[in-house]
Amino acid sequence: MEVIDNIKEQVVDVKRITVNPLESEAIYIFREVVAQFEKPVLLFSGGKDSITLVRLAQKAFYPSKIPFPLLHIDTGHNFPETIEFRDRLAEELGVELIVRNVQDSIDQGKVVEEKGKYASRNSLQTTTLLDALEEFKFDAAIGGARRDEEKARAKERIFSVRDDFGQWDEKNQRPELFDHLNGKIDLGQNVRVFPISNWTELDVWSYIQKEGIEIPSIYFAHKRKTFIRDGMIWSAEDDVVHREEDEAVEERLVRFRTVGDMSCTAAVLSDAITIDKVVEEIRASTISERGARIDDKRSEAAMEKRKQQGYF
Amino acid sequence: MDVLKIATAGSVDDGKSTLIGRILYDTKSLTTDKLEAIETRSKANGFDYLDFSLATDGLVAEREQGITIDVAHIYFSTKTKSYIIADTPGHIEYTRNMVTGASTSQASIILVDARKGVIEQTYRHFFINNLLRVKDVIVAINKMDLVDFSQEKFDAIKADFETLIEKSDYKEQNITFIPVSALQGDNVVDKSANTPWYSGQTLLEHLEELDAQDVYEKAEVRFPVQTVIRPKKDEFHDFRGYAGKLYGGDLTVGDEVTVLPSLTTSKVKEIFFFDQKFETAGRGSSCTITLEDDVNVSRGDMIVKSSEQPRVEKQLSATVCWMDSKNLQPGTNYMIQSGSSRILAKVKHISGTIATDFSGQDESKNSLSLNEIGKVQLQLSKPLAIDSYSKNKASGSFILIDAQTNNTSGVGFVE
Numbered sequence: 001m002e003v004i005d006n007i008k009e010q011v012v013d014v015k016r017i018t019v020n021p022l023e024s025e026a027i028y029i030f031r032e033v034v035a036q037f038e039k040p041v042l043l044f045s046g047g048k049d050s051i052t053l054v055r056l057a058q059k060a061f062y063p064s065k066i067p068f069p070l071l072h073i074d075t076g077h078n079f080p081e082t083i084e085f086r087d088r089l090a091e092e093l094g095v096e097l098i099v100r101n102v103q104d105s106i107d108q109g110k111v112v113e114e115k116g117k118y119a120s121r122n123s124l125q126t127t128t129l130l131d132a133l134e135e136f137k138f139d140a141a142i143g144g145a146r147r148d149e150e151k152a153r154a155k156e157r158i159f160s161v162r163d164d165f166g167q168w169d170e171k172n173q174r175p176e177l178f179d180h181l182n183g184k185i186d187l188g189q190n191v192r193v194f195p196i197s198n199w200t201e202l203d204v205w206s207y208i209q210k211e212g213i214e215i216p217s218i219y220f221a222h223k224r225k226t227f228i229r230d231g232m233i234w235s236a237e238d239d240v241v242h243r244e245e246d247e248a249v250e251e252r253l254v255r256f257r258t259v260g261d262m263s264c265t266a267a268v269l270s271d272a273i274t275i276d277k278v279v280e281e282i283r284a285s286t287i288s289e290r291g292a293r294i295d296d297k298r299s300e301a302a303m304e305k306r307k308q309q310g311y312f
Numbered sequence: 313m314d315v316l317k318i319a320t321a322g323s324v325d326d327g328k329s330t331l332i333g334r335i336l337y338d339t340k341s342l343t344t345d346k347l348e349a350i351e352t353r354s355k356a357n358g359f360d361y362l363d364f365s366l367a368t369d370g371l372v373a374e375r376e377q378g379i380t381i382d383v384a385h386i387y388f389s390t391k392t393k394s395y396i397i398a399d400t401p402g403h404i405e406y407t408r409n410m411v412t413g414a415s416t417s418q419a420s421i422i423l424v425d426a427r428k429g430v431i432e433q434t435y436r437h438f439f440i441n442n443l444l445r446v447k448d449v450i451v452a453i454n455k456m457d458l459v460d461f462s463q464e465k466f467d468a469i470k471a472d473f474e475t476l477i478e479k480s481d482y483k484e485q486n487i488t489f490i491p492v493s494a495l496q497g498d499n500v501v502d503k504s505a506n507t508p509w510y511s512g513q514t515l516l517e518h519l520e521e522l523d524a525q526d527v528y529e530k531a532e533v534r535f536p537v538q539t540v541i542r543p544k545k546d547e548f549h550d551f552r553g554y555a556g557k558l559y560g561g562d563l564t565v566g567d568e569v570t571v572l573p574s575l576t577t578s579k580v581k582e583i584f585f586f587d588q589k590f591e592t593a594g595r596g597s598s599c600t601i602t603l604e605d606d607v608n609v610s611r612g613d614m615i616v617k618s619s620e621q622p623r624v625e626k627q628l629s630a631t632v633c634w635m636d637s638k639n640l641q642p643g644t645n646y647m648i649q650s651g652s653s654r655i656l657a658k659v660k661h662i663s664g665t666i667a668t669d670f671s672g673q674d675e676s677k678n679s680l681s682l683n684e685i686g687k688v689q690l691q692l693s694k695p696l697a698i699d700s701y702s703k704n705k706a707s708g709s710f711i712l713i714d715a716q717t718n719n720t721s722g723v724g725f726v727e
Contacts (some may be wrong), residue, residue, distance in 0.1 A: 013589040017599060021315045021526065027598035028557045031538040035611050035652065059586040060598070064543040148387045173382065174720040175408055175635050177415040179557065180649050180711045184718040198396055200387050279617060298429050
């Protein structure tokens with residue numbers, strides 16, 4: 001029965017555009033950005049959300065090329081697979097790729113590298129990003145943030161105005177009504193734009209599956225030398241996460257659910273080697289994508305309790 | 313997958329957060345980590361039940377800190393649909409937040425405390441749902457556990473609410489009454505054994521059956537051109553594609569169309585969605601079309617079917633909800649943005665404010681302050697293609713932008 005339904009749907013598809021409301025909304029937003037701003041840029045990390053943005057941008061402007069460059073703020077701690085993927089994608093699209101390095105900001109003395117066991121360059125990215133926006137006079141920076149990721153983001157607008165210092169004034173946001181997006185800003189201000197605001201993690205994965213979009217290999221299950229810290233699995237193949245001597249290395253079958261900075265991106269045990277398996281895994285998952293991080297901020301007790309229950 | 317956007321409005325203690333938390337819990341949408349946090353906090357607060365209002369505690373924290381309360385978005389899904397809840401506070405000083413939430417929602421949940429019945433705030437919620445013509449309104453009569461699941465109580469509240477419906481000028485609105493206890497879960501997701509006299513659906517059963525098509529309902533076809541696509545490639549040398557989102561209905565190759573405001577006519581030649589050509593663009597699709605004739609079309613223009621033309625006017629009357637701390641005054645200028653068009657407008661006249669409790673108009677007022685709703689006449693610098701809001705939500709609504717601050721200062725609904 002299900003097979004017959006699928007065939008029917010495909011036949012109809014040839015003649016009439018099947019509307020996916022989330023996709024339609026995202027494409028609409030991309031077109032508003034290009035129409036309302038002088039110099040937009042797409043913030044590209046090589047992760048699944050920004051890869052999805054690239055596909056949506058292609059759809060918005062076909063048969064033209066994507067009419068803005070990609071900007072990657074490279075922490076220097078990215079997974080090599082992601083960097084290789086990034087370069088190849090930009091090449092295939094024929095779109096300009098701008099890379100700005102956190103290392104340069106460190107060398108210029110603008111930011112100071114964190115120290116210690118939990119040192120991460122994640123928060124250092126902001127300075128490099130703001131400098132890049134100013135260097136190129138970008139007035140709209142398109143990002144892949146989603147409202148379901150985190151509570152503060154649940155209040156984020158689709159067009160989110162930032163002042164000259166890149167700051168978000170959450171108490172004084174513009175109301176967004178219907179599809180009327182107001183992109184009017186003063187000189188020196190810029191706007192962060194979030195076309196997939198209303199997507200959930202599962203929506204993104206389902207879209208990647210349906211569209212057959214290529215993603216970096218680290219999203220799929222692979223064997224990796226890892227160690228356990230604070231109940232999470234960390235890659236031991238690079239020296240970005242400073243492993244201590246009592247943290248034993250073991251080869252595990254893992255994949256990454258997000259591909260941020262290596263210093264703060266943990267792996268999960270998984271045997272999902274295809275996109276279908278990944279979607280299945282996400283669907284069945286009872287832990288949110290950023291779960292551990294959110295939880296740790298919220299209370300000490302929750303983490304302790306998980307450990308008592310045998311969580312890693 | 314279908315997406316249904318729901319607006320909820322309510323005050324601190326009418327159980328709104330608990331209701332949303334209950335829906336999330338009963339649909340198994342709370343992840344283990346979130347659930348653990350709720351358990352821990354509930355225990356710490358000394359409750360012997362799970363406090364589901366903690367599931368939306370972004371808002372609770374906001375209240376504790378006393379910062380501006382805003383629209384929060386909550387996501388969950390079932391096998392048939394994805395749901396987005398736009399959760400807004402319900403007091404009069406948050407009218408603009410309620411209007412914002414309702415503007416992108418197909419359905420709305422109005423909470424009534426079974427002990428208190430229909431109160432002033434209920435009037436306001438219903439009024440806003442009326443003004444914005446939200447198609448499906450669910451009146452959830454909550455805290456039924458505190459009135460012994462009394463049918464008389466439920467019937468009395470329903471009867472009170474029905475007198476409000478008589479004052480409504482949007483008769484096509486579907487209004488459904490459901491007796492619930494968010495705290496105990498009665499009739500939220502699962503049918504309650506405590507209300508044998510109620511034969512209707514549970515809240516979720518009802519939501520599952522609603523049409524999730526689009527906020528913009530079926531109406532005449534409107535295609536505001538967002539941008540013109542001119543690829544500089546050999547294979548698409550003379551390509552001029554008009555990119556936009558299609559509202560109201562379907563558009564098919566061969567349809568006779570008129571470009572507004574210039575009134576030039578042509579026919580739809582091709583419809584593109586990404587790299588494929590289609591015969592028909594469905595309502596709500598973000599597509600690109602080409603026309604048979606070499607006509608001049610740019611951003612701000614609107615393409616319509618020649619048989620279904622909107623008004624093209626330089627003056628309009630609208631109901632405006634004001635959202636700025638700087639009052640709206642006659643004689644001042646604003647930018648009006650509707651569809652892809654943004655032009656200068658002068659406020660000609662403000663003919664009073666409208667009370668949000670159905671008590672009528674105050675015609676003595678000739679300005680609008682924050683959160684006030686009133687009738688406004690605007691003079692436009694150029695002709696604009698518009699419809700009345702009751703006929704077409706997409707081309708019948710607009711925002712007003714303050715040219716000095718760039719703020720979105722108000723929203724209007726064309727008469």
